[in-house]
Amino acid sequence: xxxxxxxxxxxxxxxxxxxxxxxxxxxxxxxxxxxxxxxxxxxxxxxxxxxxxxxxxxxxxxxxxxxxxxxxxxxxxxxxxxxxxxxxxxxxxxxxxxxxxxxxxxxxxxxxxxxxxxxxxxxxxxxxxxxxxxxxxxxxxxxxxxxxxxxxxxxxxxxxxxxxxxxxxxxxxxxxxxxxxxxxxxxxxxxxxxxxxxxxxxxxxxxxxxxxxxxxxxxxxxxxxxxxxxxxxxxxxxxxxxxxxxxxxxxxxxxxxxxxxxxxxxxxxxxxxxxxxxxxxxxxxxxxxxxxxxxxxxxxxxxxxxxxxxxxxxxxxxxxxxxxxxxxxxxxxxxxxxxxxxxxxxxxxxxxxxxxxxxxxxxxxxxxxxxxxxxxxxxxxxxxxxxxxxxxxxxxxxxx
Amino acid sequence: xxxxxxxxxxxxxxxxxxxxxxxxxxxxxxxxxxxxxxxxxxxxxxxxxxxx
Numbered sequence: 001x002x003x004x005x006x007x008x009x010x011x012x013x014x015x016x017x018x019x020x021x022x023x024x025x026x027x028x029x030x031x032x033x034x035x036x037x038x039x040x041x042x043x044x045x046x047x048x049x050x051x052x053x054x055x056x057x058x059x060x061x062x063x064x065x066x067x068x069x070x071x072x073x074x075x076x077x078x079x080x081x082x083x084x085x086x087x088x089x090x091x092x093x094x095x096x097x098x099x100x101x102x103x104x105x106x107x108x109x110x111x112x113x114x115x116x117x118x119x120x121x122x123x124x125x126x127x128x129x130x131x132x133x134x135x136x137x138x139x140x141x142x143x144x145x146x147x148x149x150x151x152x153x154x155x156x157x158x159x160x161x162x163x164x165x166x167x168x169x170x171x172x173x174x175x176x177x178x179x180x181x182x183x184x185x186x187x188x189x190x191x192x193x194x195x196x197x198x199x200x201x202x203x204x205x206x207x208x209x210x211x212x213x214x215x216x217x218x219x220x221x222x223x224x225x226x227x228x229x230x231x232x233x234x235x236x237x238x239x240x241x242x243x244x245x246x247x248x249x250x251x252x253x254x255x256x257x258x259x260x261x262x263x264x265x266x267x268x269x270x271x272x273x274x275x276x277x278x279x280x281x282x283x284x285x286x287x288x289x290x291x292x293x294x295x296x297x298x299x300x301x302x303x304x305x306x307x308x309x310x311x312x313x314x315x316x317x318x319x320x321x322x323x324x325x326x327x328x329x330x331x332x333x334x335x336x337x338x339x340x341x342x343x344x345x346x347x348x349x350x351x352x353x354x355x356x357x358x359x360x361x362x363x364x365x366x367x368x369x370x371x372x373x374x375x376x377x378x379x380x381x382x383x384x385x386x387x388x389x390x391x392x393x394x395x396x397x398x399x400x
Numbered sequence: 401x402x403x404x405x406x407x408x409x410x411x412x413x414x415x416x417x418x419x420x421x422x423x424x425x426x427x428x429x430x431x432x433x434x435x436x437x438x439x440x441x442x443x444x445x446x447x448x449x450x451x452x
Protein backbone atom coordinates (compact mmCIF):
# COMPACT_ATOMS: atom_id res chain seq x y z
CA UNK A 1 0.00 0.00 0.00
CA UNK A 2 1.23 3.45 -0.78
CA UNK A 3 2.21 5.46 2.27
CA UNK A 4 -0.10 8.45 2.63
CA UNK A 5 1.61 9.93 5.70
CA UNK A 6 4.37 12.25 4.50
CA UNK A 7 7.06 14.23 6.30
CA UNK A 8 6.75 18.02 6.03
CA UNK A 9 9.87 20.05 5.32
CA UNK A 10 10.67 22.69 7.95
CA UNK A 11 14.12 23.80 6.74
CA UNK A 12 16.74 22.47 4.35
CA UNK A 13 17.56 19.57 6.71
CA UNK A 14 14.73 19.44 9.21
CA UNK A 15 11.46 17.61 8.67
CA UNK A 16 8.32 17.36 10.76
CA UNK A 17 7.49 13.69 11.26
CA UNK A 18 4.86 13.87 14.02
CA UNK A 19 1.28 12.71 14.26
CA UNK A 20 -2.10 14.45 14.22
CA UNK A 21 -4.63 13.55 16.89
CA UNK A 22 -7.85 15.00 15.55
CA UNK A 23 -9.99 13.39 18.25
CA UNK A 24 -8.42 14.09 21.62
CA UNK A 25 -10.64 16.30 23.75
CA UNK A 26 -9.18 15.80 27.23
CA UNK A 27 -5.57 16.21 28.35
CA UNK A 28 -5.53 15.13 32.00
CA UNK A 29 -8.36 17.51 32.78
CA UNK A 30 -7.60 20.24 30.23
CA UNK A 31 -10.27 20.32 27.55
CA UNK A 32 -8.75 20.33 24.07
CA UNK A 33 -11.63 21.08 21.73
CA UNK A 34 -9.44 21.37 18.64
CA UNK A 35 -7.48 18.13 19.13
CA UNK A 36 -3.69 18.21 19.08
CA UNK A 37 -0.53 17.10 17.36
CA UNK A 38 2.46 15.23 18.76
CA UNK A 39 5.41 16.73 16.96
CA UNK A 40 8.57 14.80 16.25
CA UNK A 41 11.34 16.16 14.07
CA UNK A 42 13.93 14.54 11.90
CA UNK A 43 17.28 16.23 11.27
CA UNK A 44 18.86 14.91 8.11
CA UNK A 45 22.41 15.81 9.18
CA UNK A 46 25.46 13.57 8.75
CA UNK A 47 24.24 11.83 11.90
CA UNK A 48 20.51 11.54 11.29
CA UNK A 49 18.69 12.54 14.46
CA UNK A 50 15.11 12.18 15.66
CA UNK A 51 13.87 14.77 18.15
CA UNK A 52 11.18 13.32 20.42
CA UNK A 53 8.64 10.70 19.44
CA UNK A 54 4.85 10.51 19.66
CA UNK A 55 2.13 9.07 21.88
CA UNK A 56 2.18 5.26 21.65
CA UNK A 57 -0.93 4.71 19.46
CA UNK A 58 0.52 7.09 16.83
CA UNK A 59 3.85 5.33 16.34
CA UNK A 60 3.01 3.93 12.90
CA UNK A 61 2.01 7.35 11.63
CA UNK A 62 5.34 8.79 12.76
CA UNK A 63 7.34 5.88 11.32
CA UNK A 64 5.50 6.27 8.00
CA UNK A 65 6.33 9.99 7.85
CA UNK A 66 9.98 9.22 8.64
CA UNK A 67 10.04 6.51 5.95
CA UNK A 68 8.74 9.03 3.40
CA UNK A 69 12.13 10.80 3.53
CA UNK A 70 14.67 8.33 4.90
CA UNK A 71 15.05 4.69 5.87
CA UNK A 72 14.29 4.77 9.65
CA UNK A 73 17.16 2.32 10.20
CA UNK A 74 19.55 5.15 9.31
CA UNK A 75 18.62 7.20 12.37
CA UNK A 76 21.75 7.41 14.54
CA UNK A 77 20.52 9.49 17.45
CA UNK A 78 17.25 9.98 19.25
CA UNK A 79 16.86 12.97 21.57
CA UNK A 80 14.10 12.97 24.19
CA UNK A 81 13.47 16.58 25.21
CA UNK A 82 10.48 15.68 27.40
CA UNK A 83 9.66 12.35 29.05
CA UNK A 84 5.90 12.76 29.25
CA UNK A 85 4.19 9.87 27.48
CA UNK A 86 2.66 11.90 24.67
CA UNK A 87 6.26 12.43 23.48
CA UNK A 88 7.95 9.29 24.74
CA UNK A 89 5.19 6.66 24.65
CA UNK A 90 6.50 5.07 21.48
CA UNK A 91 10.18 5.46 22.41
CA UNK A 92 10.82 1.82 23.46
CA UNK A 93 9.34 0.47 20.22
CA UNK A 94 11.07 3.10 18.08
CA UNK A 95 14.40 2.23 19.71
CA UNK A 96 13.75 -1.44 18.97
CA UNK A 97 12.79 -0.71 15.35
CA UNK A 98 15.55 1.80 14.57
CA UNK A 99 18.40 0.57 16.73
CA UNK A 100 20.03 4.01 17.02
CA UNK A 101 23.64 4.43 18.13
CA UNK A 102 22.60 6.59 21.05
CA UNK A 103 19.56 7.97 22.83
CA UNK A 104 19.92 11.27 24.70
CA UNK A 105 17.95 12.95 27.46
CA UNK A 106 18.61 15.40 30.31
CA UNK A 107 19.96 13.92 33.55
CA UNK A 108 16.48 13.91 35.08
CA UNK A 109 15.08 12.70 31.73
CA UNK A 110 17.32 9.63 31.87
CA UNK A 111 15.93 8.82 35.32
CA UNK A 112 12.31 9.45 34.31
CA UNK A 113 12.47 7.44 31.07
CA UNK A 114 14.08 4.55 32.91
CA UNK A 115 11.31 4.64 35.49
CA UNK A 116 8.58 4.85 32.85
CA UNK A 117 9.70 2.14 30.46
CA UNK A 118 11.51 -1.19 30.53
CA UNK A 119 14.33 0.03 28.29
CA UNK A 120 16.99 -2.49 27.38
CA UNK A 121 19.56 0.15 26.59
CA UNK A 122 21.31 2.95 28.38
CA UNK A 123 20.07 6.47 27.79
CA UNK A 124 22.91 9.00 27.66
CA UNK A 125 22.56 12.07 29.84
CA UNK A 126 23.43 15.45 28.32
CA UNK A 127 24.36 18.39 30.51
CA UNK A 128 22.95 21.89 30.40
CA UNK A 129 24.84 23.80 27.70
CA UNK A 130 26.41 20.67 26.17
CA UNK A 131 26.76 20.54 22.39
CA UNK A 132 26.34 17.34 20.40
CA UNK A 133 27.94 17.16 16.98
CA UNK A 134 25.83 15.70 14.20
CA UNK A 135 28.71 16.05 11.75
CA UNK A 136 27.73 18.96 9.54
CA UNK A 137 25.26 20.22 12.17
CA UNK A 138 25.27 20.59 15.96
CA UNK A 139 22.68 20.57 18.71
CA UNK A 140 23.08 22.49 21.97
CA UNK A 141 20.97 21.43 24.94
CA UNK A 142 19.41 23.79 27.42
CA UNK A 143 17.91 22.39 30.60
CA UNK A 144 14.47 23.85 31.30
CA UNK A 145 13.58 22.05 34.51
CA UNK A 146 9.93 22.38 35.50
CA UNK A 147 8.96 23.74 32.11
CA UNK A 148 6.86 21.86 32.68
CA UNK A 149 8.38 18.65 34.07
CA UNK A 150 11.69 18.21 35.92
CA UNK A 151 13.19 16.43 32.89
CA UNK A 152 12.31 19.09 30.32
CA UNK A 153 15.00 20.49 28.06
CA UNK A 154 15.32 22.43 24.81
CA UNK A 155 17.57 21.49 21.91
CA UNK A 156 18.95 24.23 19.67
CA UNK A 157 20.10 23.47 16.16
CA UNK A 158 22.88 26.02 15.91
CA UNK A 159 23.36 26.26 12.13
CA UNK A 160 19.63 26.74 11.49
CA UNK A 161 18.91 28.85 14.61
CA UNK A 162 16.07 26.43 15.21
CA UNK A 163 14.80 25.79 18.73
CA UNK A 164 13.14 22.47 19.54
CA UNK A 165 11.19 23.77 22.53
CA UNK A 166 9.19 20.65 23.54
CA UNK A 167 5.96 21.76 25.24
CA UNK A 168 6.87 25.45 25.55
CA UNK A 169 5.38 27.71 22.86
CA UNK A 170 3.06 24.85 21.90
CA UNK A 171 -0.69 24.52 21.71
CA UNK A 172 -3.31 21.85 21.29
CA UNK A 173 -4.44 22.36 17.73
CA UNK A 174 -4.89 19.56 15.25
CA UNK A 175 -4.31 20.77 11.72
CA UNK A 176 -2.71 19.85 8.43
CA UNK A 177 -1.17 23.30 8.33
CA UNK A 178 2.25 22.85 9.91
CA UNK A 179 3.19 26.50 10.31
CA UNK A 180 1.60 29.09 12.54
CA UNK A 181 1.55 31.66 9.74
CA UNK A 182 -0.79 29.35 7.80
CA UNK A 183 -3.35 29.24 10.63
CA UNK A 184 -6.12 31.64 11.67
CA UNK A 185 -4.42 34.18 14.02
CA UNK A 186 -7.46 34.37 16.32
CA UNK A 187 -7.41 30.61 16.85
CA UNK A 188 -3.65 30.68 17.45
CA UNK A 189 -3.98 33.49 19.97
CA UNK A 190 -6.66 31.63 21.91
CA UNK A 191 -5.03 28.19 21.79
CA UNK A 192 -1.56 29.47 22.74
CA UNK A 193 -3.01 31.41 25.67
CA UNK A 194 -5.18 28.60 27.00
CA UNK A 195 -2.24 26.20 26.65
CA UNK A 196 -0.10 28.57 28.71
CA UNK A 197 -2.84 28.95 31.32
CA UNK A 198 -3.54 25.24 31.63
CA UNK A 199 0.03 23.89 31.39
CA UNK A 200 2.77 26.47 31.90
CA UNK A 201 1.22 28.96 34.35
CA UNK A 202 2.55 27.44 37.62
CA UNK A 203 6.09 27.79 36.32
CA UNK A 204 5.79 31.42 35.25
CA UNK A 205 8.77 32.57 37.37
CA UNK A 206 10.92 30.08 35.43
CA UNK A 207 9.61 31.35 32.10
CA UNK A 208 10.79 34.86 33.04
CA UNK A 209 14.20 33.54 34.07
CA UNK A 210 14.51 31.52 30.88
CA UNK A 211 13.68 34.50 28.67
CA UNK A 212 16.29 36.51 30.60
CA UNK A 213 18.86 33.76 30.18
CA UNK A 214 18.23 33.33 26.47
CA UNK A 215 18.36 37.10 25.91
CA UNK A 216 21.61 37.40 27.89
CA UNK A 217 23.14 34.55 25.87
CA UNK A 218 22.22 36.43 22.70
CA UNK A 219 20.46 33.40 21.22
CA UNK A 220 18.25 34.22 18.30
CA UNK A 221 15.61 32.00 16.82
CA UNK A 222 14.68 31.71 13.21
CA UNK A 223 12.26 28.91 13.94
CA UNK A 224 10.63 27.59 17.10
CA UNK A 225 9.47 24.01 16.75
CA UNK A 226 7.33 22.93 19.72
CA UNK A 227 6.02 19.45 20.55
CA UNK A 228 2.34 20.38 20.04
CA UNK A 229 0.61 22.44 17.39
CA UNK A 230 2.06 24.56 14.59
CA UNK A 231 5.69 25.61 14.08
CA UNK A 232 6.63 29.27 14.51
CA UNK A 233 8.72 30.78 11.72
CA UNK A 234 7.32 34.32 11.42
CA UNK A 235 5.72 35.34 14.70
CA UNK A 236 8.70 34.41 16.91
CA UNK A 237 8.95 37.78 18.65
CA UNK A 238 5.19 37.76 19.16
CA UNK A 239 4.97 34.37 20.86
CA UNK A 240 8.00 35.04 23.08
CA UNK A 241 6.48 38.43 23.97
CA UNK A 242 3.19 36.75 24.86
CA UNK A 243 5.01 34.31 27.14
CA UNK A 244 6.80 37.19 28.86
CA UNK A 245 3.46 38.97 29.37
CA UNK A 246 1.58 35.91 30.66
CA UNK A 247 4.48 34.95 32.93
CA UNK A 248 4.63 38.42 34.48
CA UNK A 249 0.97 38.02 35.57
CA UNK A 250 0.54 41.76 35.80
CA UNK A 251 -3.08 42.34 36.77
CA UNK A 252 -5.34 43.98 34.21
CA UNK A 253 -8.76 45.60 34.63
CA UNK A 254 -10.48 42.25 34.46
CA UNK A 255 -12.31 40.04 36.94
CA UNK A 256 -13.47 36.44 36.92
CA UNK A 257 -16.49 35.34 38.92
CA UNK A 258 -16.78 31.58 39.18
CA UNK A 259 -19.60 29.84 40.99
CA UNK A 260 -21.98 26.91 41.09
CA UNK A 261 -25.54 26.96 42.31
CA UNK A 262 -28.19 24.55 43.58
CA UNK A 263 -31.41 26.59 43.58
CA UNK A 264 -30.19 29.87 42.03
CA UNK A 265 -29.43 31.74 45.28
CA UNK A 266 -25.66 31.67 44.85
CA UNK A 267 -26.22 32.51 41.18
CA UNK A 268 -28.11 35.69 42.18
CA UNK A 269 -25.21 36.64 44.44
CA UNK A 270 -22.75 35.99 41.61
CA UNK A 271 -24.73 38.27 39.32
CA UNK A 272 -24.73 41.03 41.95
CA UNK A 273 -20.97 40.70 42.57
CA UNK A 274 -20.42 40.87 38.79
CA UNK A 275 -22.51 44.05 38.48
CA UNK A 276 -20.47 45.63 41.26
CA UNK A 277 -17.18 44.64 39.61
CA UNK A 278 -18.34 46.16 36.33
CA UNK A 279 -19.57 49.32 38.07
CA UNK A 280 -16.09 49.54 39.58
CA UNK A 281 -14.64 49.63 36.08
CA UNK A 282 -13.52 46.05 35.46
CA UNK A 283 -14.31 43.77 32.57
CA UNK A 284 -16.09 40.74 34.01
CA UNK A 285 -16.36 37.09 33.04
CA UNK A 286 -19.10 35.27 34.94
CA UNK A 287 -18.64 31.53 34.73
CA UNK A 288 -20.92 28.85 36.14
CA UNK A 289 -19.17 25.59 36.88
CA UNK A 290 -22.52 23.93 36.17
CA UNK A 291 -22.02 24.95 32.52
CA UNK A 292 -18.38 25.68 31.68
CA UNK A 293 -15.21 23.63 31.74
CA UNK A 294 -12.43 24.23 34.26
CA UNK A 295 -9.94 24.95 31.44
CA UNK A 296 -12.05 27.92 30.33
CA UNK A 297 -11.91 29.41 33.82
CA UNK A 298 -8.12 29.28 33.83
CA UNK A 299 -8.02 30.81 30.36
CA UNK A 300 -10.18 33.72 31.51
CA UNK A 301 -8.06 34.16 34.63
CA UNK A 302 -4.96 34.88 32.54
CA UNK A 303 -4.35 38.59 33.09
CA UNK A 304 -7.26 38.99 35.53
CA UNK A 305 -6.83 41.08 38.67
CA UNK A 306 -9.74 39.67 40.67
CA UNK A 307 -11.31 36.32 41.39
CA UNK A 308 -14.67 36.01 43.16
CA UNK A 309 -15.75 32.49 44.08
CA UNK A 310 -19.24 31.37 45.09
CA UNK A 311 -20.62 28.07 46.28
CA UNK A 312 -23.64 26.91 48.21
CA UNK A 313 -23.09 24.43 51.03
CA UNK A 314 -23.94 20.82 50.27
CA UNK A 315 -23.75 18.41 53.21
CA UNK A 316 -21.45 20.79 55.12
CA UNK A 317 -19.04 21.31 52.20
CA UNK A 318 -18.45 23.04 48.88
CA UNK A 319 -20.30 21.78 45.84
CA UNK A 320 -18.12 19.09 44.21
CA UNK A 321 -17.67 21.03 40.95
CA UNK A 322 -16.38 24.02 42.96
CA UNK A 323 -13.89 21.75 44.75
CA UNK A 324 -12.85 20.63 41.26
CA UNK A 325 -12.08 24.10 39.92
CA UNK A 326 -10.44 25.27 43.15
CA UNK A 327 -8.16 22.22 43.26
CA UNK A 328 -7.23 22.86 39.64
CA UNK A 329 -6.56 26.57 40.28
CA UNK A 330 -4.53 25.85 43.41
CA UNK A 331 -2.14 23.73 41.34
CA UNK A 332 -1.88 26.31 38.54
CA UNK A 333 -0.85 29.02 41.01
CA UNK A 334 -2.29 32.18 39.46
CA UNK A 335 -0.74 35.22 41.16
CA UNK A 336 -1.54 38.86 41.95
CA UNK A 337 -5.25 38.32 42.50
CA UNK A 338 -7.72 40.12 44.74
CA UNK A 339 -10.38 37.69 45.91
CA UNK A 340 -13.61 37.16 47.78
CA UNK A 341 -16.05 34.35 48.56
CA UNK A 342 -19.82 34.16 48.72
CA UNK A 343 -22.58 31.56 48.87
CA UNK A 344 -25.96 30.55 50.18
CA UNK A 345 -26.79 27.68 52.52
CA UNK A 346 -29.74 25.89 54.12
CA UNK A 347 -28.62 25.30 57.69
CA UNK A 348 -24.86 25.18 58.34
CA UNK A 349 -23.01 27.13 55.59
CA UNK A 350 -19.40 25.96 55.67
CA UNK A 351 -18.68 26.54 51.96
CA UNK A 352 -17.72 30.22 52.17
CA UNK A 353 -15.15 29.52 54.87
CA UNK A 354 -13.80 26.61 52.83
CA UNK A 355 -13.41 28.86 49.78
CA UNK A 356 -11.69 31.53 51.88
CA UNK A 357 -9.23 28.98 53.24
CA UNK A 358 -8.38 27.80 49.72
CA UNK A 359 -8.03 31.38 48.44
CA UNK A 360 -5.68 32.13 51.34
CA UNK A 361 -3.63 29.05 50.47
CA UNK A 362 -3.51 30.34 46.88
CA UNK A 363 -2.09 33.68 48.17
CA UNK A 364 -5.14 35.54 46.88
CA UNK A 365 -5.51 38.84 48.73
CA UNK A 366 -8.84 39.05 50.50
CA UNK A 367 -10.91 42.06 49.41
CA UNK A 368 -13.42 41.74 52.25
CA UNK A 369 -15.32 39.30 54.42
CA UNK A 370 -17.09 36.53 52.54
CA UNK A 371 -20.88 36.86 52.24
CA UNK A 372 -23.03 33.98 53.45
CA UNK A 373 -26.79 33.97 53.22
CA UNK A 374 -29.33 31.53 54.59
CA UNK A 375 -31.56 30.21 51.79
CA UNK A 376 -32.32 33.15 49.51
CA UNK A 377 -30.51 36.52 49.22
CA UNK A 378 -32.78 39.51 49.78
CA UNK A 379 -32.19 43.02 48.40
CA UNK A 380 -29.92 43.93 51.32
CA UNK A 381 -27.67 40.89 50.76
CA UNK A 382 -27.53 41.51 47.04
CA UNK A 383 -26.51 45.12 47.70
CA UNK A 384 -23.69 43.80 49.92
CA UNK A 385 -22.61 41.49 47.08
CA UNK A 386 -22.66 44.43 44.69
CA UNK A 387 -20.59 46.52 47.11
CA UNK A 388 -18.13 43.64 47.56
CA UNK A 389 -17.69 43.59 43.79
CA UNK A 390 -17.08 47.33 43.77
CA UNK A 391 -14.53 47.06 46.58
CA UNK A 392 -12.70 44.35 44.67
CA UNK A 393 -12.67 46.52 41.56
CA UNK A 394 -11.26 49.48 43.48
CA UNK A 395 -8.47 47.33 44.90
CA UNK A 396 -7.61 46.01 41.47
CA UNK A 397 -7.64 49.48 39.94
CA UNK A 398 -5.28 50.76 42.63
CA UNK A 399 -2.79 48.13 41.41
CA UNK A 400 -2.94 48.93 37.71
CA UNK B 401 24.48 29.08 56.33
CA UNK B 402 24.62 27.08 53.12
CA UNK B 403 22.33 26.92 50.13
CA UNK B 404 20.44 23.71 49.33
CA UNK B 405 19.38 22.44 45.91
CA UNK B 406 16.21 20.54 45.08
CA UNK B 407 17.14 17.25 43.43
CA UNK B 408 13.92 17.21 41.41
CA UNK B 409 13.70 20.65 39.85
CA UNK B 410 16.92 22.44 40.67
CA UNK B 411 15.38 25.16 42.86
CA UNK B 412 17.95 26.62 45.25
CA UNK B 413 16.97 27.44 48.83
CA UNK B 414 18.96 30.46 49.90
CA UNK B 415 18.77 31.11 53.65
CA UNK B 416 19.56 34.78 53.05
CA UNK B 417 16.30 35.06 51.11
CA UNK B 418 14.15 32.46 52.86
CA UNK B 419 10.85 31.45 51.28
CA UNK B 420 8.58 34.46 51.80
CA UNK B 421 5.56 32.84 50.11
CA UNK B 422 5.66 30.06 52.71
CA UNK B 423 6.18 32.53 55.54
CA UNK B 424 9.88 31.74 55.92
CA UNK B 425 11.77 34.94 56.55
CA UNK B 426 15.35 35.86 55.80
CA UNK B 427 18.08 34.15 57.78
CA UNK B 428 16.41 30.78 58.36
CA UNK B 429 18.97 28.01 57.73
CA UNK B 430 17.77 25.02 55.70
CA UNK B 431 18.13 22.75 58.73
CA UNK B 432 15.62 24.84 60.65
CA UNK B 433 12.90 24.81 58.00
CA UNK B 434 9.78 22.99 59.21
CA UNK B 435 9.73 19.27 58.39
CA UNK B 436 6.62 19.74 56.25
CA UNK B 437 8.21 22.54 54.21
CA UNK B 438 8.23 21.67 50.50
CA UNK B 439 10.04 22.98 47.45
CA UNK B 440 8.17 26.12 46.36
CA UNK B 441 8.73 25.23 42.73
CA UNK B 442 7.85 21.56 42.37
CA UNK B 443 6.51 20.51 45.77
CA UNK B 444 9.31 18.02 46.56
CA UNK B 445 9.86 17.14 50.23
CA UNK B 446 12.80 18.43 52.27
CA UNK B 447 14.72 15.16 51.96
CA UNK B 448 15.09 15.70 48.19
CA UNK B 449 17.45 18.60 48.91
CA UNK B 450 21.23 18.42 49.08
CA UNK B 451 23.82 21.07 49.97
CA UNK B 452 24.86 23.15 46.98
